[in-house]
Amino acid sequence: MNYNKETVTKYVDDSGNEIYSDDVTFDFVAGDLQSGVNSVTIKSNDDKVYKNDPYSDKETPEVAYTLTTVDLKNAGINIEEDGSYKVSADVTDNYGNRTTAEKTIYIDTKDPELVDGEEAVTFDHRNDSGIAKAINFLSFGTFFNEKIEITVKVQDDIAGIKDLYVHANPSNGQEVNKLAADITRDGLNAAATFTLDDESFKGTFDVVVTDHVGNQGIYRVTAGNSNIKAEGNDELMIEKTSPTADIP
Secondary structure (H helix, E strand, O other): OEOOOOOOOEEEOOOOOEEEOOOOEEEEEEEOOOOOEEEEEEEEHHHEEEEEEEOOOOOOOEEEEEEEHHHHHHOOOOOOOOOEEEEEEEEEEOOOOEEEEEEEEEEOOOOOEEOOOOOOEEEEEOOOOOOOOOOEEEOOEEEEOOOEEEEEEEEOOOOOEEEEEEEEEEOOOOOOOOEOOOOEEEOOEEEEEEEEOOOEEEEEEEEEEEEOOOOEEEEEOOOOOEOOOOOOOOOEEEEOOOOOOOOO
16 A cells, blocks of 8 residues: 555554545456466446456556546446445466455544544532532523533544544633543544633633544534523633621
């Protein structure tokens, strides 16, 4: 297999599947130094014939082929639903002997995503005693008075999740470190729980998720993908300082 290492990323998963971020090239050589090559048939997904070349009219000890996944698409051979291209070459010599070589690769060009629904991102109160407190869901914002845990669930179609973190966007210019956590992977899905423990915070959050071939999705946390309830207001506020009261 050949591919542009400057623009295409390759990843080999635990099952040995080769996954690429973009189009690749298949190179192979058919040969028979004794009787010569009689015919070469190249097929791809669902046994669609890409080439069927006879060589019986001339002595052909060896013949080389190069084809790309773009060539296959242009020939009407589309990628499978699982992202795979399976290419096979059937070679027959002039004695009638036959051999077959095949190769399957996967192409993943789609960004990983949050799982569907409000379970994608979950905010929870957490204090040092381990006792959870109620989150104040108001029409104009979501409020906490303790450190919070942010659980994120994501999914990918082919390559699987490589990296996942939460980026905080303070509305007041406050500096907040990137929230990182250990990632738990389950097949093509993954989850992580992040902790934000600042004295005060007001702002929004983005989930940044990257798969193993470099496709990256960035998703603003909203009422539609989390347990934030303030429709149209994605800001979350933390304030640990107690209010004051004065009776003169």
